Amino acid sequence: MSPRIRTARTGGMLALAAVIALLPLALVNNYFYDVAILVGLNAIVCVGLNLLIGYAGQISLGHAGFFGLGAYGSAILTARYGWPPLAALAAATAGVALLAYLVGRPILRLKGHYLAMATLGLGVIISIVAANEDRYTGGPDGMSVPPLALFGHALTGEKIWYAIVGGLLLAVVWLTLNLIESPRGRALRALHGSEVAAEVIGIDSVRQKALVFVLSAVFAALAGALTAHYSGFITPGQVTFLHSIELVTMVVFGGMASTFGAVVGAAVLTTLPQLLAVLKDYEMVVYGAVMMLTMIFIPRGLVPTLAARFARKDPR
Amino acid sequence: MSLLRTEGLSKVFGGVHAVQALEFAIEPGAVYSIIGPNGAGKTTLLNLLTGIYRPSAGRIWFDERELTGLATHQFAAAGIGRTFQNLQIFFNMSALENVMTGRYLHERCGLAAALLRFPSLARAERSCRAEARELLCAVGLEQYADAASESMPYGALKRLEIARALAARPRLLLLDEPAAGLNATETQEIVRLIERLAARGLTVVLVEHNMRLVMGVSDRVLVLDYGHKLAEGDADSVRRDARVIEAYLGAEARNA
Amino acid sequence: MSAQLLQYLLAGLTVGAIYALVALGFSIIYNASQVINFAQGEFVMIGGMATASLIGTGLPLPLAAPLAIVATTLVGLALAKFAVERARGAPVVTLIIITIGASILLRGLASLVWDKNIHPLPPFSGDRPIAIGGATLLPQSLWVLGVTLVVVAALWWFFNRTLHGKAMLATSHNRLAAQLVGVSVRRVLLVAFGLSAALGALAGILVAPITFTSWDVGVMLGLKGFAAAILGGLGSGPGAVVGGLLLGLIEALSAGYVSSAYKDVIAFGIMLTVLVLMPGGLLGRRSAERV
16 A cells, blocks of 8 residues: 555544544534434445445445335334344344345446436335335334344433444444455456456456445445434335435535545535524425535535645645 | 467357458467458457457357357456557556556455455555566556556556556457557557567467558468458468458559 | 226326326437436426416416426526536536436425425316226326327427437437537537427426326436336437336336336336346347447
């Protein structure tokens, strides 16, 4: 790893750890903690989605589906079948991994708009099933979810969850950065650079794409299951096309091919609607405008654009 | 025993027979050129030989192992490498990273090892980086090692693609118009590079329009015309072949 | 043929005709610019909602409808000029996000300019159902099918028989070559967006008397129109029509024989299967990447 990258990466991890550790000083009440936890959960999904979109150059307009499968999977196993929550969480995540692999291999042979449409269709199918299978999912009103429990003690309370989500986010970022700097990470970026040249070097493009797809689905499912246990309920409204779009927007706004960018994107675009709750009616207009303006004026996303700006000022 | 062999190789697109019933063999250690007018099917043939296109008919053997119908990355794993007529550089990476990626097949990297950053991986990365630097030197690109590939000049990028292909340690290297768009000096450098590679035992297949380059460096030449084999032999006999002259320069030149 | 089956087929053809119109809009824009306009559904919505509100101010339908179409066309032109044109040459993901952003923006604006209620539109020629072979057909459905037929014929004539239309097709096949023979690709882009917006608005006005219109009616219609375009082969005019009708029929038959709640699942599921097995769609071009 070249020295400059190593410093940037370590610096970034330290900064993130510092922010996570020190943020509670600014979180004055439970509501703020709640927003912070939500940011963290979205960030976990976005880091994985960024691997798929930014590094591997693919697209998914249906990731809310994986989020939902993780959430509902864990919810149903705990609420309806009495599984211990941690086991349910693990099982739901593993189930999503398997599904993503089975579905991913044929779908990822598609490119561009076709892939977008396929992932979109997948997400829509999952959301319709979630809204209609009342017996399992509680239908359009959703279902309540038992809290996460460790050795019989229920894990509730904002502070505990903040620690859980914060720690998990750090772990996920660390794993992702490792992957990107490994030969597999180069293979992914190669796929993005020129798929045919990557194949000619011996990279099995479909398999690599499928693996990234699975990894990003796992992150989404994990975040979904945690969200369900944290909030105590899950509704089909969290598994919609709009949610998938919000996730993609966070990734492209924060920065494609930038793990920290994905975290920043999640942070900004999760807190923004909270601030705009005052102007609730204008929420969609603002969201749409943000998406369009970002893509027109800073298409590489916030963090890479800022980084390039600083690099230019650097005489080195 | 030939390194690469084809039998009845054909590729049809809609109504167009890009390659028709092609049969030839390439001996190990040779420099083999494929020439022909535009549209003769040269790049299609290269795409067939690297698994990018699937043949409509016919078979391909590499080292007596049949590769017909396999996926592109499996052709690469068998030991065939190539460069492209339209550059397919990974512009989202530096020059060094391009070459390091070329070594993919020789970097056994499990998912867990990648995610958790095993110490063995760090060691492997260091040696990969060192070897990539050596390859860049071998093609004369040492000064571009950490440069962003998108900032490099065209001639350098053509050599970068060769370095990347070499990183996979192929037994057979297919070069698609390596001298296209290069000036006389750069072309000479490519010629010297090909000669160095051939001297080290690499089998090189060249698709080129530059006749002087082809005739100067090749052991054998295959001439294609409209997807058919027009002639095959050593450089001198091909150059004097009446059918070849007619295909390139017209009937009058033959009779002249 | 049983009356019930006939009923489903007629319903399927009607909604399929609407999908066909929306799908044509997608294909026209895709041909002109390689862009998938995710805001296509909002054109449908604006057409219906604008007509409804204009009628609410006292305007008769024959006046309100064309005005609404013009307004939607202007929105389409604005989208082309201020958003898509600026992002020329950007990667696929960027363009997708821009048009998705536009669709969200337009929906948000619609909820502010109008409201979040459902609005009916009066049927063009009454609502006494016509009996056909045991099934019933709304007169509005005849309007839908009839107008769609006329529009498809007109578009076919435009793209295959007029110079302007052929110029637009030329850009879809080879942009550089088209530019070299004097075709203004920028004008082609604007015309494509304007035309697609008008088509979408027309579809919205045609279907609103049957299904009513509201601020978010464009989401599903856009998705399904997109699915229809992909089913038939993106960029193919006949493909859009075939895809639209097929999707409508599949949906109606699924709603009738399987389950109304899962009709969308079946429709999208079939589209997914077609995509995986035949990525170019049923009638689409098979393109080979040149290396």
